[in-house]
Amino acid sequence: xxxxxxxxxxxxxxxxxxxxxxxxxxxxxxxxxxxxxxxxxxxxxxxxxxxxxxxxxxxxxxxxxxxxxxxxxxxxxxxxxxxxxxxxxxxxxxxxxxxxxxxxxxxxxxxxxxxxxxxxxxxxxxxxxxxxxxxxxxxxxxxxxxxxxxxxxxx
Numbered sequence: 001x002x003x004x005x006x007x008x009x010x011x012x013x014x015x016x017x018x019x020x021x022x023x024x025x026x027x028x029x030x031x032x033x034x035x036x037x038x039x040x041x042x043x044x045x046x047x048x049x050x051x052x053x054x055x056x057x058x059x060x061x062x063x064x065x066x067x068x069x070x071x072x073x074x075x076x077x078x079x080x081x082x083x084x085x086x087x088x089x090x091x092x093x094x095x096x097x098x099x100x101x102x103x104x105x106x107x108x109x110x111x112x113x114x115x116x117x118x119x120x121x122x123x124x125x126x127x128x129x130x131x132x133x134x135x136x137x138x139x140x141x142x143x144x145x146x147x148x149x150x151x152x153x154x155x
Contacts, residue, residue: 024146031130038126043119050123052082053091053108053116062095062107091115 010016036047055071056063065083069076083106086092091112097103108116134142 031127034130035123035126038122039119042122045119048078048082049086050116050119052079052086053112054120056092056106056108057113057116057120062105064097064103064105068106086112 032047039045039047039050051072052068055068058071059067063071065076065079068079068083072079083092083094087094087106091109092106093109094104094106097105131139
């Protein structure tokens with residue numbers, strides 16, 4: 001990490017932590033806005049559609065709708081419309097769950113896996129560009145430092 005050139009005097013720890021949180025929030029929102037813009041411009045898609053495909057990419061056997069919602073930490077209602085549109089585009093399919101006539105697993109199609117691979121490569125490059133000032137070691141250190149005690153470290 002590059003050290004800042006000049007700092008005002010430190011305030012009490014709680015105020016400095018509040019400033020840190022606000023900076024992280026502003027940075028996260030800026031990165032998210034740029035990702036949304038890039039997905040729209042380069043793939044004519046949305047970040048939520050990418051997020052659903054990213055969740056499904058980690059589960060070869062697919063996920064039930066409630067499981068997708070749980071992985072993404074959003075409501076089932078948010079996921080339903082996105083899955084419908086991805087299915088209409090031939091990127092996902094719904095597969096009945098044996099023994100449960102109401103339940104379906106959502107799986108990526110071959111076309112969906114290929115499209116996700118293209119989008120994921122671009123996403124990784126965009127993030128690398130936006131966070132390029134951090135070395136691999138810096139990134140690992142920050143990832144460790146920003147892991148909350150009650151959540152496991154994500155890869």
